[in-house]
Amino acid sequence: MRQILLSKQAIIAFTLCAVGTLLAAAGDDGLKAPNGFKDWYFANSMLLTTDQNKFGLNAGNHLIYINAKGLERFKRGDASPYPDGTVFVDDVRSYTTDGGAYLDAGRKFLTTMVKDSKKYASTGGWGFQAWVGGDPSKPVVMDAAKQCFACHTSQKAHDFAFSTYVD
Amino acid sequence: MRQILLSKQAIIAFTLCAVGTLLAAAGDDGLKAPNGFKDWYFANSMLLTTDQNKFGLNAGNHLIYINAKGLERFKRGDASPYPDGTVFVDDVRSYTTDGGAYLDAGRKFLTTMVKDSKKYASTGGWGFQAWVGGDPSKPVVMDAAKQCFACHTSQKAHDFAFSTYVD
Numbered sequence: 001m002r003q004i005l006l007s008k009q010a011i012i013a014f015t016l017c018a019v020g021t022l023l024a025a026a027g028d029d030g031l032k033a034p035n036g037f038k039d040w041y042f043a044n045s046m047l048l049t050t051d052q053n054k055f056g057l058n059a060g061n062h063l064i065y066i067n068a069k070g071l072e073r074f075k076r077g078d079a080s081p082y083p084d085g086t087v088f089v090d091d092v093r094s095y096t097t098d099g100g101a102y103l104d105a106g107r108k109f110l111t112t113m114v115k116d117s118k119k120y121a122s123t124g125g126w127g128f129q130a131w132v133g134g135d136p137s138k139p140v141v142m143d144a145a146k147q148c149f150a151c152h153t154s155q156k157a158h159d160f161a162f163s164t165y166v167d
Numbered sequence: 168m169r170q171i172l173l174s175k176q177a178i179i180a181f182t183l184c185a186v187g188t189l190l191a192a193a194g195d196d197g198l199k200a201p202n203g204f205k206d207w208y209f210a211n212s213m214l215l216t217t218d219q220n221k222f223g224l225n226a227g228n229h230l231i232y233i234n235a236k237g238l239e240r241f242k243r244g245d246a247s248p249y250p251d252g253t254v255f256v257d258d259v260r261s262y263t264t265d266g267g268a269y270l271d272a273g274r275k276f277l278t279t280m281v282k283d284s285k286k287y288a289s290t291g292g293w294g295f296q297a298w299v300g301g302d303p304s305k306p307v308v309m310d311a312a313k314q315c316f317a318c319h320t321s322q323k324a325h326d327f328a329f330s331t332y333v334d
Contacts (some may be wrong), residue, residue, distance in 0.1 A: 038334075042209035045228065050267035059267070061212065082283035100226070104333060166271060167205075 005085070016077075029144065030119070033130040034112050037089040040065040043163050044076065047102060060108045062091040070115070073164055076152070081125070081159045086115040088163060091134075107109060110134035122164040123149040124160040128141050196311065197286070198296040200303040201213070201279050204256040207232040210241065210330050214262070214269060223318060226312040227275045231330050237282070241332055248326045253282040255330060258301075277301035280315075280328070289314040291327040 022045035043064040053058045065072050070086030092109040095102045111130035114120075120127040132138040141147050152160040210231040218226045233241050237253030259276040262269045278297035281287075287294040295315035299305040308314050319327040 040275050041206065041207065042230070042232075044271060045212060045230065046271070047214055047228070047269040048267055049269070054265065055268065061214070063209070063212065065209075098221065100215055100220050101218070101222065102214040104213070107334075153214060167274075 003090050006084050029127050029129055029141075031112060031114060031127050031139075033110055033131045033134055034087060034089050037065045037067070037087075037091070040089070041074075043088075044166055049102075058092060058109060061095055061102065061104065063091040063093060065091065066088045068161070074163070077165050079157055079159075082115045082161065083118070084117055084125075088113040088161065089147050090130075107134050108139075109131075120144075124152060124154070124156070126160055128152075180306065184275070196294050196296055196308075198281060198294050198306075200298045200301055201254060201278055203255050204232045204234070204254075207234045208238050208241075208308060210255075211333050216269075222283070225259060225276060228262055229270065230258040230260060231255045232258065233258070233330070243330050246324055246326075249282045249283070249328065251282050251284055251292075255280040255328065274301045275299075276307075286310075291319060291323070293319070293327055 013092040043066050045061065045063050046055075047061045048055065048057055048059045053059070065088070067085075067087045070082045070088070073080060073082050073086070090109075090111040090113075091107065092111065094105040094108045096105045097103070109130050109132060112128070115125055116127060117125035123144050126149070128144040129139055129141045132140060149160070152162070155162055158164075190294040209217070210233050212228065212230050213222075215222065215224055215226045220226070222223045232255070233253075234254040237249045237255070240247060240249050240253070258274065259278065261272040261275045263272045264270070272309075276297050276299060281294040282292055283294060284292035290311050293316070295311040296306055296308045301309060316327070319329070322329055325331075
């Protein structure tokens with residue numbers, strides 16, 4: 001069975017959003033807290049144990065899913081754009097520790113990245129949002145360009161997505 | 168959105184096997200290294216940073232999948248037995264660390280737990296096997312009763328599976 005080693009750049013799920021502690025009123029980005037993503041394809045994961053990390057992400061176990069629409073492009077891994085309708089979700093989990101074990105302790109944030117090349121043209125064709133605990137009434141992204149896209153621009157060659165297929 | 172906190176007992180993926188370093192010749196357990204599990208349902212995960220842990224598991228990021236056959240029972244979470252044909256897979260990933268970040272570094276073991284109530288009657292109806300790096304020529308379980316089932320007996324009330332559904 002083939003084994004692929006990931007570079008740090010490759011594994012960095014996706015930067016999502018430098019989610020602050022400020023809770024914003026729901027913006028007019030048209031994004032909704034996703035349902036059903038647990039039936040999607042599980043792309044990869046990354047555990048961050050401190051908020052002060054080089055990825056600018058909240059601490060937690062980041063579990064990344066992608067929907068069927070974007071899966072072929074994801075697995076292909078080339079430089080082509082993701083099709084409109086592609087959705088990534090990062091199910092950011094809290095954890096407890098028990099010795100050297102990190103155990104799931106529930107949802108901390110639910111974040112999403114939705115491809116609509118026209119609607120979100122100003123942020124690379126992607127809409128970004130995140131919700132505290134996955135609660136639809138608690139979105140945290142007020143300015144996707146600053147909070148999310150500023151980091152994702154580094155991945156322009158990969159249609160602004162950090163996640164990479166790993167076998 | 169409902170948030171469920173997991174008990175330690177609940178999240179402990181499944182004990183799988185106390186995989187040693189000894190490589191065994193393939194047994195006659197009829198088990199094969201699973202293919203296609205990445206298209207299955209992603210059940211949960213647990214990171215173990217040291218081999219000396221209370222779960223008796225190898226260090227690594229344990230990513231647990233279940234196939235469609237067992238999914239309804241898994242989500243129901245009651246005391247009923249899993250149907251024959253249920254398969255759990257633990258994709259045990261190596262990791263690298265970068266500050267407080269744990270990043271995927273490829274497959275360490277691929278383990279499986281297959282329900283066949285007649286064939287594996289002596290071990291609770293489950294067959295157990297694990298392969299180094301997912302390599303079909305490198306099975307490590309020589310005695311499933313000792314290496315695997317000895318721990319799984321503690322979960323008799325849950326048909327010997329540790330994994331629990333988490334939303």
